[in-house]
Amino acid sequence: MKSPNILYLHSHDAGRCVSPLGFAVETPALMGLAMRGVCFRNAHTVAPTCSPSRSALLTGLYPHQNGMLGLAHFGFELNCMERHPANRLRDHGYYSALAGIQHITEHPESIGFDEILCKESDPEDVGRAAETFLAKMASRGENAPFFLDIGLNAPHRRNKRFPFAAGDAVDPRYVRPLGTLPDNEETRTDTAEFLASVQSMDRGFGSVLDALKRWGFEENTLVICTTDHGPPFPDMKCTLRDDGTGVFLIMAGPGVPAGTVNSALVANIDIYPTLLEAAGLTPDDAVEGKSLWPLIHGDAESVRDCVFGEINYHVSYEPVRSIRTDRWKYIRVFDDDYAQPILPNCDDGLSRQTMIRRGWLEKIVSREALYDLDQDSLEQINLIEQPECADTRDELRKRLESWMARTDDPLLKGPIPPIRPKQHLPSTRSPLWFVPR
Numbered sequence: 001m002k003s004p005n006i007l008y009l010h011s012h013d014a015g016r017c018v019s020p021l022g023f024a025v026e027t028p029a030l031m032g033l034a035m036r037g038v039c040f041r042n043a044h045t046v047a048p049t050c051s052p053s054r055s056a057l058l059t060g061l062y063p064h065q066n067g068m069l070g071l072a073h074f075g076f077e078l079n080c081m082e083r084h085p086a087n088r089l090r091d092h093g094y095y096s097a098l099a100g101i102q103h104i105t106e107h108p109e110s111i112g113f114d115e116i117l118c119k120e121s122d123p124e125d126v127g128r129a130a131e132t133f134l135a136k137m138a139s140r141g142e143n144a145p146f147f148l149d150i151g152l153n154a155p156h157r158r159n160k161r162f163p164f165a166a167g168d169a170v171d172p173r174y175v176r177p178l179g180t181l182p183d184n185e186e187t188r189t190d191t192a193e194f195l196a197s198v199q200s201m202d203r204g205f206g207s208v209l210d211a212l213k214r215w216g217f218e219e220n221t222l223v224i225c226t227t228d229h230g231p232p233f234p235d236m237k238c239t240l241r242d243d244g245t246g247v248f249l250i251m252a253g254p255g256v257p258a259g260t261v262n263s264a265l266v267a268n269i270d271i272y273p274t275l276l277e278a279a280g281l282t283p284d285d286a287v288e289g290k291s292l293w294p295l296i297h298g299d300a301e302s303v304r305d306c307v308f309g310e311i312n313y314h315v316s317y318e319p320v321r322s323i324r325t326d327r328w329k330y331i332r333v334f335d336d337d338y339a340q341p342i343l344p345n346c347d348d349g350l351s352r353q354t355m356i357r358r359g360w361l362e363k364i365v366s367r368e369a370l371y372d373l374d375q376d377s378l379e380q381i382n383l384i385e386q387p388e389c390a391d392t393r394d395e396l397r398k399r400l401e402s403w404m405a406r407t408d409d410p411l412l413k414g415p416i417p418p419i420r421p422k423q424h425l426p427s428t429r430s431p432l433w434f435v436p437r
Contacts, residue, residue, distance in 0.1 A: 004221060004254045004278055004279070008148070008150065009226075010150070011201045012227065013155055013229065014201060014231070014248065015229065015247060017195070017198055018031075020034035020250060021041060027199065029203070029205045029209055033209060034252075036252045038257065039248075039262070040250070043248070045228060045309075046310065047309065051076060051104055054104050057226070058085060061083070063310060070313030072103055073106060084111055085276075086114075090112070092280060094144060094279065096112070096146065096147040097148050098116050098149045099129040100121035100129075100152055121152055122154070123152060131207070133148065134214075134215040157347050160349045161349070162190075162194050163200075164200045165200050170193075172188040179233065181351055184354065187351050220254060221254075222256070223253050224274075226250070229244060230243050230244040230247070234360060239311075240321075240322040241329075243378075249268070256296055257297075260296075264302045265325075265326055266292060266303065271289065274289075305326075308321070315344035315345055316344045317415070317416070319416065327373055328371065328392055329370070329371040343361060368393075370393050
């Protein structure tokens with residue numbers, strides 16, 4: 001039997017803000033994909049910041065294992081590029097191509113793709129690139145299976161705002177601000193622009209999925225569609241709260257039953273062994289992820305009982321670790337100097353400005369936090385000092401420390417130095433803006 005083609009669709013900053021997860025935004029392409037595949041409702045990234053999240057997904061290793069302790073454009077890079085699917089799948093006869101962002105290196109040609117279709121990452125650009133590539137693959141007839149990596153910039157901010165194409169506008173009068181943001185004109189406007197950008201993302205994914213079907217590849221292509229982390233708002237992106245780690249994850253294709261929804265706890269690090277197994281490869285013993293195929297086929301109710309999380313560098317240094325079970329979340333900050341939110345690690349925009357005016361920067365960040373997600377899904381009530389939670393706190397603290405020791409977390413040896421000396425300090429008032437590649 002011919003190995004399936006693999007289409008990896010990914011975006012920036014979308015979190016779970018898509019219609020298959022019940023969000024009030026029109027994403028028909030993703031809804032269509034979910035209805036012909038499986039939608040995971042409880043998926044998390046192990047690192048809620050751009051490059052580290054992608055590195056975990058693409059290697060099956062945590063960022064502190066694979067070298068991606070921070071953003072690629074600040075000099076961090078994978079120390080195991082041979083693990084990238086483009087390289088692992090080549091040994092099994094796959095032809096690989098990249099269109100749009102990849103954000104794990106400043107030099108995409110070093111990854112190992114057979115072909116780089118385009119470096120632009122707007123929906124129209126990647127749609128055209130995918131159409132051309134798939135037409136070429138179809139003209140070759142029965143040939144090697146392909147691994148196609150499609151990365152969209154949307155809905156990432158650019159210069160504080162969310163760019164979107166004509167026709168995607170959302171009326172801010174009728175939106176609900178995200179997470180725990182206050183409901184006012186600024187946050188509604190910010191949210192509306194974000195949702196419009198999410199719709200633009202969906203349109204880009206839709207153009208690729210339409211091309212896949214048009215050129216006859218839909219039935220024999222495993223589609224993996226996800227995002228890197230939560231939305232770019234205060235207390236979301238670059239935090240280990242669920243609003244930061246929660247991501248949409250949809251899969252469809254050979255071996256995936258249509259219209260299924262799974263609520264088991266899963267992590268983006270689990271995608272790597274899943275796609276390797278789909279291609280007929282066996283993940284090596286070093287892989288930390290768990291294959292999702294037992295969940296997809298209904299052979300197991302769960303593949304993991306917890307998800308670990310980490311932050312090292314985003315724009316600024318912020319050493320944090322976490323463990324999340326079905327019910328509990330334990331978060332620990334490993335630097336006593338950081339008592340307030342790290343401003344550069346929150347994308348600038350109307351919502352951030354609102355929160356600053358409301359005293360957000362004076363909020364005290366606890367060195368340790370424990371949340372009961374059954375009773376407090378927004379993670380607002382820290383139970384770390386409650387006597388009745390002491391056993392749970394101690395157990396999760398011990399499990400986190402054991403994981404850090406087992407995976408040789410460098411944080412156990414002290415602060416992690418930046419790659420570049422001019423890495424922004426916590427006192428920096430604004431992030432360094434960029435267009436990811």
